Amino acid sequence: MRGGRVAVVGGSIAGCASALAAYRGGAEEITVFERASEQLADRGVGLAMHNARYAELEARAFLDPSMPWLQLKRRCWYVRDGAEPMGRLVGTLPFPFRTYNWGPLWRELRDRVPASVDFRAGAIVERFELGGPGVELTTAGGGTERFDIVVGADGYRSTVRAAACPEVRPQYAGYLAWRGSFPVERLPDAGRWPAEDCVYAVFPGGHAVIYRIPDGRGGRRVNWVLYSAPPSDHGLPLDSPTSLPPGTLTDALRDRALEIADTQLAPFWGQLIHLTEPGELFVQPMYDFSAPRYASGRLVLTGDAATVARPHTGGGAVKALQDATALESALASATSWPEALAAYDAERSPIGRGMVELGRTLGLGLVQQTPDWSAMDQNGLDSYWQQADGSGTFGGHRIP
DSSP: OOOOEEEEEOOSHHHHHHHHHHHHTTOSEEEEEESOOSOGGGOOOEEEEEHHHHHHHHHTTSOOTTSOOEEOOEEEEEEOOTTOTTOEEEEEEEOOEEEEEHHHHHHHHHHHSOTTSEEEETOOEEEEEEOSSSEEEEETTSOEEEESEEEEOOOTTOHHHHHHOTTOOOEEEEEEEEEEEEEGGGSTTGGGSOTTEEEEEEETTEEEEEEEEEOSSSOEEEEEEEEEOOOTTOOOOOSSOOOBOTTOOOHHHHHHHHHHHHHTSOHHHHHHHHHSOGGGEEEEEEEEEEOSOSEETTEEEOGGGTEEOOGGGSOHHHHHHHHHHHHHHHHHHOSSHHHHHHHHHHHHHHHHHHHHHHHHHHHIIIIISOOOGGGOOHHHHHHHHHHHTTTSOTTOOOOO
16 A cells, blocks of 8 residues: 555654654655644653663664663662661662653654655644545644544644544543753762662652753753642642643642652752752643544544553653554555554554553552552562562563
């Protein structure tokens, strides 16, 4: 099957990867509709990718070593212990992960999208008309175009998913993620913390994940995520997915993060929250869901439009890129659009459901029903993690 017109709604990591997949899969005309008009590369949060998953994606030419990255080797679990600067080391676990900065990673993927792809920034897709052999897509300006398929890569508030699976309702998990990132030069006594260590600073009712990421310009940044329940006066509308971008946090939300830093984290790790400026701090309430089908008619879902699993899984970005590899394979091997989309759905839908279940299990063990960390040692940590990740899919599923 060669030729045809493909629309990709969303131009972030999932969208760029989907456009590349459609091109390699044989589509003749590809249009990307990205609602944001500003540079997505300005977003600077971190992400981590398992070495084995990276190798699979590199083999399929979606990633390569030229993208700025740092290597992590172990995960160190610390619990607050009196005035000890770093707390008590509960134990360590192997952590063969590479870290990336979202913005430079997106830029590298964007540069891989062929020049023949029509990439439209500031283009808002409003509705779809399904019926017949294709999809009629209408943008906010009133323009209407027909495509053979529409790929929804437009994130957790996806308009494509709303059309393909209107019954899906994201579920609030009951806690938040505060996220921050700042230049490593701002951190005093950084030599205490080996660059290859990812830190889990654990406490009753939550934890912080801390690691270094590249800044895309030859330097490094400290990247942290803090998970815990919000204050009672958080003021967030939690009936549907939302987030507070950098510089917009309420005093109550910032004060809650600082309170956790001062009372639950060891001093060395707690200072990270204080060193993060308001313009470098944002909040994401935790939601999860998985669409019951990744393809409906001529609508296709990838990335967060299809599945949002809690970040504890360590595989969010990996899954979006793996969706693209599966889409490419389905398009390249099928003899019709329905056959291609059925094959894609059959491969990826079960993966999405599994990632959501893993995220919920880890959310219970790391936030909602935490063990007595103060009494735990290396043997206890080994048993705890083996039970928490019984499926062995932390970091993402292996590509078939």
